[in-house]
Amino acid sequence: MTASVADPRIDRAADARPTQPRADRSRRRGGKNGARQLGRAIAPTTLLWVLAFAYGFPLLWFVLSSFKPAGDLFSFPLSLLPKSWTVQGYVDAWNSFNFYEFFGNTFLVAIVTTILTVVASCCTGYALAKYDNLWLKIFFVCILATTMLPTEVMLAPTFLVVRDLGMYNSLAGIIVPSILTATGVLMFRAFFLTVPDELVEAARIDGARELSIFFRIMVPISRPIMLTLAIFSFQWRWNDYIWPLLVLNDPSKFTLQIGIQSIVGAQNINWSVLLGASVISIVPLVLLYLVFQKYVMNANINAGLKD
Template sequence: MSASSDILRTGALAAEGRRRTPHRKKNIASRQIGRHLSATTLLWVFAIGFAFPLLWFVLSSFKPSGDLFSYPLTLFPKQWTLSGYTTAWQSFDFAQYFINTIIVACVTTVLTVAASCASGYALAKYQNRWLKVFFVCILATTMLPTEVMLAPSFLVIRDLGLYNALAGIIVPSILTATGVLMFRSFFLTVPDDLVEAARIDGARELSIFFRIMVPLSRPIMLTLAIFSFQWRWNDYIWPLLVLNDPSKFTLQIGIQSIVGAQNINWSVLLGASVISMIPLVILYLVFQKYVMGANINAGLKD
């Protein structure tokens, strides 16, 4: 009797477990859906919080000056106009400002990526005491505020004869601690076996760097290029200190010249600001698809 009752009890528990299993799966699935919905809702809230002021800023640039502060405030312009854009482009030497800024941003970006790539590779793959000292010095620069280095940098640029020249903006911005650290961190993840295999095959150091390491680091190069271009495009303090000739002003200094001492033409200022944003948006849309992970183990056997 006891054996039969145990068998019946076991069968009943198994049947009850089978009945509970679908309910458990449904509960787990509902919890996962709830987590995904809450995370998605939170992300949408953040996206709207960031996008709404930008949308208001762009739409306000199409409003006449009299409608910017009229009550009640409206998101969309009552009367669409391009007067802010045309006045900003015609009243100020925006074409020259654009040319100067593009020269500074492009040249600095190319030199920054090249110098950071070479420095990061040397710091990651070569063991040398002086390289370690150089790395410590680079790290030390990240602990200093930018304002502390403005005065000595200005004195060096003045003594080199680069004051009031676009080269005076470019030279101090070539080597950045962020770029060196990005490339060093990436090259540390590249297996040393790949370098040793190339050396065994007779490749020289420069050949290893240009034919193997540089192609592998393309995602980091593009990422740093986007950052560097953005930094130089939006730079204001350093060009303001170095440049004195209005024909050599960059775009940010030109936008600041719109702000008058007594009043501000907000329509013109908003139009000029939106114009200055267009190259950065185009740059991001063009290069974002190229910023992807690289398979650094593609040349190695298991």
């Protein structure tokens, strides 16, 4: 009896035959899935481009118009690009109307208020999230109730308090009422609620005191929330118009938005100067966002825990 020896080439060919249709089916299935995903992405991508154009085109026209001479702003037909570029509007805006004083006052108010707002909101949000106390719950309800009231409703009582405290017609009258905001407290409270209680308990077991837990553990991990609130607070104070208009009476203490409004005359408007001043007013906000956007909402609250 002779033993038959199988040819390895035949076995490899036999093994390869059934896999070829599977590869073809997988390739076709992958192609169909890719085409389906591409079709689903076309509509939202198109919508985003339309929205970006709708928001960006007026801003682009506004910025480019600030480089046009006053005589070309209302020339017909209208043109997007300036026929002759000029920065005279920026020069006149900065040198006239004490614009540099308005800029400095606004920058001081925005920086001081932002720092105090972040500190106060961080402390308040941590207390409301990690301490179980009846008075803290009542205080949280009161803070939450302020978000349900229009700003115009609170202007009159806030003005009376500022006047009675002797802060009328001063930058302190703008800063102090804006320190504690319901939005900042809610942001920090929501963030600290997501921090595991085991992290706090582990620090207490190791002998850390409450202030040490707050400053050495909670504050570092809440840095993204701090930067987010700092950007919002700086923007709020930089663009604030109604409250400084009520509190300030001395032109040397006017903020930027009131200063821009003072450029608008009763009889005529120097549009070139007004556009230049408006573009200057938005430059700090753009730079602030470009510098800090990568730090926003990038928290890792489980960094101090082990599995």
